[in-house]
Amino acid sequence: xxxxxxxxxxxxxxxxxxxxxxxxxxxxxxxxxxxxxxxxxxxxxxxxxxxxxxxxxxxxxxxxxxxxxxxxxxxxxxxxxxxxxxxxxxxxxxxxxxxxxxxxxxxxxxxxxxxxxxxxxxxxxxxxxxxxxxxxxxxxxxxxxxxxxxxxxxxxxxxxxxxxxxxxxxxxxxxxxxxxxxxxxxxxxxxxxxxxxxxxxxxxxxxxxxxxxxxxxxxxxxxxxxxxxxxxxxxxxxxxxxxxxxxxxxxxxxxxxxxxxxxxxx
Amino acid sequence: xxxxxxxxxxxxxxxxxxxxxxxxxxxxxxxxxxxxxxxxxxxxxxxxxxxxxxxxxxxxxxxxxxxxxxxxxxxxxxxxxxxxxxxxxxxxxxxxxxxxxxxxxxxxxxxxxxxxxxxxxxxxxxxxxxxxxxxxxxxxxxxxxxxxxxxxxxxxxxxxxxxxxxxxxxxxxxxxxxxxxxxxxxxxxxxxxxxxxxxxxxxxxxxxxxxxxxxxxxxxxxxxxxxxxxxxxxxxxxxxxxxxxxxxxxxxxxxxxxxxxxxxxxxxxxxxxxxxxxxxxxxxxxxxxxxxxxxxxxxxxxxxxxxxxxxxxxxxxxxxxxxxxxxxxxxxxxxxxxxxxxxxxxxxxxxxxxxxxxxxx
Numbered sequence: 103x104x105x106x107x108x109x110x111x112x113x114x115x116x117x118x119x120x121x122x123x124x125x126x127x128x129x130x131x132x133x134x135x136x137x138x139x140x141x142x143x144x145x146x147x148x149x150x151x152x153x154x155x156x157x158x159x160x161x162x163x164x165x166x167x168x169x170x171x172x173x174x175x176x177x178x179x180x181x182x183x184x185x186x187x188x189x190x191x192x193x194x195x196x197x198x199x200x201x202x203x204x205x206x207x208x209x210x211x212x213x214x215x216x217x218x219x220x221x222x223x224x225x226x227x228x229x230x231x232x233x234x235x236x237x238x239x240x241x242x243x244x245x246x247x248x249x250x251x252x253x254x255x256x257x258x259x260x261x262x263x264x265x266x267x268x269x270x271x272x273x274x275x276x277x278x279x280x281x282x283x284x285x286x287x288x289x290x291x292x293x294x295x296x297x298x299x300x301x302x303x304x305x306x307x308x309x310x311x312x313x314x315x316x317x318x319x320x321x322x323x324x325x326x327x328x329x330x331x332x333x334x335x336x337x338x339x340x341x342x343x344x345x346x347x348x349x350x351x352x353x354x355x356x357x358x359x360x361x362x363x364x365x366x367x368x
Numbered sequence: 369x370x371x372x373x374x375x376x377x378x379x380x381x382x383x384x385x386x387x388x389x390x391x392x393x394x395x396x397x398x399x400x401x402x403x404x405x406x407x408x409x410x411x412x413x414x415x416x417x418x419x420x421x422x423x424x425x426x427x428x429x430x431x432x433x434x435x436x437x438x439x440x441x442x443x444x445x446x447x448x449x450x451x452x453x454x455x456x457x458x459x460x461x462x463x464x465x466x467x468x469x470x471x472x473x474x475x476x477x478x479x480x481x482x483x484x485x486x487x488x489x490x491x492x493x494x495x496x497x498x499x500x501x502x503x504x505x506x507x508x509x510x511x512x513x514x515x516x517x518x519x520x521x522x523x524x525x526x527x528x529x530x531x532x533x534x535x536x537x538x539x540x541x542x543x544x545x546x547x548x549x550x551x552x553x554x555x556x557x558x559x560x561x562x563x564x565x566x567x568x569x570x571x572x573x574x575x576x577x578x579x580x581x582x583x584x585x586x587x588x589x590x591x592x593x594x595x596x597x598x599x600x601x602x603x604x605x606x607x608x609x610x611x612x613x614x615x616x617x618x619x620x621x622x623x624x625x626x627x628x629x630x631x632x633x634x635x636x637x638x639x640x641x642x643x644x645x646x647x648x649x650x651x652x653x654x655x656x657x658x659x660x661x662x663x664x665x666x667x668x669x670x671x672x673x674x675x676x677x678x679x680x681x682x683x684x685x686x687x688x689x690x691x692x693x694x695x696x697x698x699x700x701x702x703x704x705x706x707x708x709x710x711x712x713x714x715x716x717x718x719x720x721x722x723x724x725x726x727x728x729x
Contacts, residue, residue, distance in 0.1 A: 186597050198595045200588040202656040207581060212596035214578045225577040269596075 119168035143327030161185035189280030260295025449641035452614030459607030460654030467633030468526025470619030474629035478539030498613030506608035549624025588655025
C-alpha cells in the first residue's frame, strides 16, 4: 500500500476535541488528522473513548469544545445526518441493514434512482438501474456476493458486512473525498471473512477515502492501518506510523503501562 | 466437494414431503426454494384445492357464476379492510381503529349526501376522514406510544363520534351511491371493481415506487432507514394514513352496498381483515408480505363461509373453521420460516469450512 505523502491536505481534522458528560471527561483535547486514502487504526481499552470519539465524528454527540474540519472546512455536526452530508459515514457494528429487502434496495436506500419522465415524478423506481449501480459498486470493490435481488437475510455474516461497507462507501465517494468510520467491522466474522473485509478496507483506501478503524483486533489493525492512534482514558497517548510501531509498545499504550509518546505528553 | 455433499444430503429430505409438492418442484430442485415456495404460495394452492373440494361437496350450487359473484362481493369488502391492515402491518404497525374510521366515513358520506351535495363530493368528504384519522394516530404513536393501545383509544373516540354525528341512528336511503355499491358491471358487483383497483394501485405502490419500498424498509428495520439518512417518521405517518384511508373507503363501500350508513362500527369486519392478512402469511413483525396474497386470504374466508351456507351448516361453524385455518396458517408459516432458516444456516458452516480449506491450501 502506498502511504499518502505528508503534505496532502487532510480529509478530516480534529482540533482539541473535548467531551464532558457532567464532571466526567470522556475526551480530552484530541487532535488528529486523516489524509485521503489513509487508514487510521484507533485503538484503546474499553472505556478509553474510542466509541465516544466515533460518536462525535458521526454527529451523534456534540463535542464540548474543539473543532472538526472536513476537507479544510470547519463543520458542526448536530445530528448524524449533518455528518453524512459532509461526507463522514459511519458503518455500524450491528450493520443496520434491512434483512427482508434485497441487496440493491439496501445499497440504494435513501438514494434510489427514479425512472425518467412522468413515471419518475410519481416516484417510480428504476430498479434495473439500481441493480446495475449496486452490481457496479460491489464489482469495483472486488467482491461478488449473491444476485442483487437476493434478500440480505440470506447472506452470510461476511457478505452482510461487505454490503454494509459498500453502502457506506457509495455514500462517501461523491464529488469530494469522504471519511468512513468503521466500528469493529470484523467482530462477528470468521477467518476468511475477516481477510475479505481487510482487502475491502484497503481497496476503499485506494479510492482516496479516509478510514478510521476502531477495533480490538490488533493483527487486523497492523495489517490494514497506515497509522495507529491509541487512546487511554480519553487522551491520545500515541500517534505512530504502523511500520514504526511494535506490538509491545502498542499494547503498553493501550493498557497504560507505557508512558505517552513524548510529543504528546504535556 | 463439501458443497456437493450438502446437496446430496438435502436431496432426500426434499423428496419426502408428499403429494402436492410434486407439482411445485418443477424447475426448483433447491430445497430452500421449495420451502420458500410453500411459504409464499401455499395459500394459493390451498385456495384452489378448497374451490375444487367445495365444488364437489356443495354441488350443484357452489360452482356457479352467481355464487362466484357473491363470494367475490363479500371478499371485496373484506379485502378493502384487509388491504388497510396489511399496509399497517407492512410498516410495522397494527391499527385497530379501522372499524371506527369506517363508521365515521360512512356517516360523513351519508350526511353530506343527504344534505344535497353531489355524490362525488360526499364520497370525497367521507374519504377525507381517512388521512385525518391516520395523521392523528401517527402523530400520537410517533411520540413513543404503542400503536395497539393508541388505536384502541382512537377506535373508542371514533365510535362515539360516529354516533354523535348521526344522532345515534343510521343514515338511510343512500341509493345515490349505487355506482360503487349496488350496481353491477359485466354482471360483476361494483365493490369488486373498487377492491381490484385498490389492490392494483396498492401493489404497484409497494413494489414499484420509492415511497412504497421505503415504507416496507421502515417496517423491516426502521433504525436502518434512519441511519441511511431517511426520515422514518414520515413513512410511519404515511402507513397510518393509508390504513385509515382504506378503512374509510371500506366504510363508504359498505354504506353504498347496504344503502345505509350505520354508526356502530362492525368489529367482525376488522377480525376478518386481520384473518385475511394472517392467512396471507404476512408476519406481524413487518417489512415483508405481498398484497395479492392478502386478496387470496380474503377469498379463502368468504369461500369457506359460502360453502357452509350452501350446505346449511350453522354459520357459527364458518367462524370456527376460519379460526382453525388461521391458527394452522400461523403454525405452518412459523415452521416453514424456521425450516428455511435452518437450511440456510446448515449450508453456511459447510461453505465456511470449504473456504478455510481453500485458504489453507
